[in-house]
Amino acid sequence: MSYLKVRNVEIGKGTPKIIVPICDKTKEEILKTAKKFSIIPVDFDILDIDIVEWRVDWYEYYNDCEKIEEVLEDLRKILKNIPLIFTIKTNKSHGEADIKVEDYVNIYKEVCASKLVDIIDIEDSIGKDNMKDIIEFAKDMGTYVIATNHNLTHTPSKAESIETAKELEDMGADIIKIIASPHSKLDVVELLETTIILSEHIVKTPICAISVGEKGGLSRICGEFFGSCITYGVNRKKSAPGQPNIEDLSNLLKLIHKNVEA
Template sequence: MNTVKVRNVEIGAGKPKIIVPIVAKTRDEIAEQAKGLEGLPFDVVEWRVDWFDGSDDPAKVEEVLKDLRDILKETPVLMTFRTAKEGGEKAIEMDDYIRLNVEAAKTGLVDLIDVEAFSGDEVVKEIIEKAHEAGVKVVASNHDFFKTPEKDEIVRRLVYMQDLGADIPKIAVMPQNRKDVLTLLAATEEMAAEKADRPIITMSMAGTGVISRLAGEAFGSSMTFGAAKAASAPGQMGVAALNEVIDAIHDAM
C-alpha cells in the first residue's frame, strides 16, 4: 500500500495518526484553540471551517489559515467544510463549496482538504484535480449519522472514493447496536486487505462505536480523531487518553 506524506507525517505507516479538530466561530477563538494544543499528542489539525462565521469570505478564510500556520508551524492542517447534510454547521451552494476548497488549496497554507464524496462526480473531480495541482492532498469523505450500511456497501463507497482519485477515502457511520460496529470493522479489514492501494479512514460513531476509533491499526484504518476540548463528532475521546490506548495497542502488536 502507498502511504501519504504531509510535512513530517506519513499516513498509512506505523500507528494510526491522530487528528484534533478546531471548532470555533471567530478568528480569535480559532487562534486561541490552536495555541491551546501545545503539548498535546496529535499529528494533524483539522480546521472545521463550517463553524467559522466568515466561511463565505475567502479572504477571511485565508487570514485564519495564516494564523493557523503561524501558530502550528510544521503541523499538517486539514481544512474541512462539513455541510449540513453530512452533519456540519451550515449549508453551502456547490459553486461556493468548490471555490472555498480550491482557493484554500491555492494559498499553500493547507496540507489536506476534505471533499464530501457524494457532492457530485464533477464537483469532486474538479476539487481533487485543482487541489493536486496546488500540491494539496484530498480526503474524500462520507458520513451517515443515522445507520450503518451493509459491509459490501461500505466497501463500495470506499472503492468509489479511491476511484475518484482521493488520496485518503474516509467513512463514518452510526451504529444502532454492537453488531453494526463489527460490520464497520469487517468492511475496514476487507478494504484495507483486498482493495485499497492507499490509506483509508473509517469509524463507527457514538459511544457504541468508540472501539473503532482505537483499533484502527488492527483492522486497517490509518487515522483517528481525538478532542482537545470540543468534539466535532459523536464518540470522540480526549486526545491524551486516545493516544495512550493507541500506543498500548501499537506496542502490543
C-alpha cells in the same frame, strides 16, 4: 495499503495518527486554540497530536473566502510544521455550514490555490462530479485530499463500502474516509470487518473508517489492528459525537500498538 507522508507525519504507518479539531466561532478563538497545539515541539509531543483540523463550518465567516484565507495565513504561521486539514462540513452531513454547492467548490479551490493547507477533507454530499472537480484541482495545486463518505442513518454493507472506496480511490483520493452510523454492536463489527478487507485486499489508498456515537467508540481506538490510518481526539471541543479525550486516546493507541507488534 500504502502510506502518505505529510510534512513529517506518515499516515498509514504505525499507530493511527491523531487529528485534533479546532471548532471555534471567531478568529481570535481559533488562533488561541491553535497556539495551545504549537508552543514548542516537546509540548506538542506531550499533547500527542499529529495533525490539526480546522473545522471551518464553525467559523462565523465560513462562506467568506477572504476572511478564511486571513485566518489560514495566521494558522500556518502558528502551526509551523504541523500538518493542517481544511474541512467545511455542511448541514447535510450534520455540520454547521448552510452553503451552496457552488460556493463550497469555489472556496475549496481558492484554499488549495493559496497553498496554506496540507490536506482538504471533502464530503460526498456535494455530488460525484463536484468531488472529482475539487480533487483534480487539488492535485494540480499539490494539496492532499481526504474524500469522505457519510452514512448518517445506517452502516453500509461490505459490498456498498467496497464499491464506494474503489470509486473514491479511482477519483484520486489520497485518504478514503467512511463514516457510519451504527444501530448495534454488530454494525460496528461490520464496519471493522470491511476495513480489514479494504486495507488488505481491495485498495492501496490509506483508509479511515469510523463508527460514530457512543456505540462506535471502539472503532476510534483499534484502527491499527483493523487497518484504519487516522482517528480524532478532543482537547476542548468535539467536532463529532464519540470523540475521546486526546490523552486517553493516545494511551490506548500506544497500548494496542505494543500488543500488535508483539
